[in-house]
Amino acid sequence: MSDxxxxxxxxxxxxxxxxxxxxxxxxxxxxxxxxxxFNSAGELLLQKRAANKYHSAGLWTNTCCSHPKPNEPMVxxxxxxxxxxxxxxxxxxxxxxxxxxxxxxxxLTEHEFDYxxxxxxxxxxxxxxxxxxxxxSLSLAEIRKDIIQTPQAYTFWFKEIINHPEFAGYxxx
Numbered sequence: 001m002s003d004x005x006x007x008x009x010x011x012x013x014x015x016x017x018x019x020x021x022x023x024x025x026x027x028x029x030x031x032x033x034x035x036x037x038f039n040s041a042g043e044l045l046l047q048k049r050a051a052n053k054y055h056s057a058g059l060w061t062n063t064c065c066s067h068p069k070p071n072e073p074m075v076x077x078x079x080x081x082x083x084x085x086x087x088x089x090x091x092x093x094x095x096x097x098x099x100x101x102x103x104x105x106x107x108l109t110e111h112e113f114d115y116x117x118x119x120x121x122x123x124x125x126x127x128x129x130x131x132x133x134x135x136x137s138l139s140l141a142e143i144r145k146d147i148i149q150t151p152q153a154y155t156f157w158f159k160e161i162i163n164h165p166e167f168a169g170y171x172x173x
Contacts, residue, residue, distance in 0.1 A: 005030040005067045008113050010099065017070050024055065027109030029099070033078055034161055035064040035092060035117045042171075043137035045125065047086065049155070050133045055104045058133065061155040078117050086135070087126030092119040096166035102156040116161055118170070140170075 003020040007030050014031075023030050037045045045063045049056055064085045068077035078092055095116045102110045125135050138146075144162060147154055161167055 003067075004070055005032075006070060012097070012113050020067065021054065024104075024108045024110065027101070027103075027111045029111045029113060030067065031074075031115070032067050032112040033065065033074060033081075033115040033117060034062050034157060035078055035082055035119070036095075036161070037063040037082070037086075037088070037090060037092075037119045037121050039122050039137055040120060041137075043139050044143060045086070045121075045135060045137050046143070047125075047127070047132045048134040048136075050129065050131055052130065055106065055108045055110070056155045059155045060153055061158040062161060065157065074115055085128050085131045087128065088121055088123045090119045090121035090123070092117040095170070096164070098160070098164060098166070100157055100160050104156070110156065112157070114157060114161075116164075116167065 004017040005020045005023045006014055007016045007018055007023065007028055009015055018028060039045065046060050047063060048060050049058060051057050064082045066077065066081040068074050079089065083089055095118050097113065097115045099113050100110065104110060127135055147159055147162065151159065
């Protein structure tokens with residue numbers, strides 16, 4: 001069975017399902033989520049996407065990101081993928097959602113209605129090497145400085161999240 005994504009309109013109303021790769025080839029708007037997990041020192045856990053990813057391979061990004069399956073509650077999808085990619089389980093809270101559009105290499109387009117979740121966890125990641133090549137924890141100040149110095153090292157959506165007005169003033173507890 002192929003990986004299906006949930007197609008939505010600009011108001012986030014579900015309008016159908018499509019194979020994930022085809023949705024990215026056609027640039028169709030679909031539901032996604034991004035998870036940002038901080039440690040108790042206020043550092044954000046980043047992942048470096050695996051080299052075999054069909055887009056944005058080898059780039060640094062937020063802790064976890066993916067798509068909910070059809071009929072899967074968003075919070076269940078967040079916890080499922082956080083465990084599958086990073087090997088951690090923790091409480092998350094919804095922060096905000098936004099739409100972004102980015103043309104990527106290889107004729108692919110990200111057009112996502114992205115739900116952003118945050119959480120705090122001090123567990124050491126046990127990465128799935130099919131999904132994640134590496135990880136590190138940095139302060140938001142260090143991340144923002146590095147994004148300015150080497151923007152090409154980060155995914156498009158992560159840069160959008162870090163600079164989004166709903167997140168810009170976020171201070172980890």
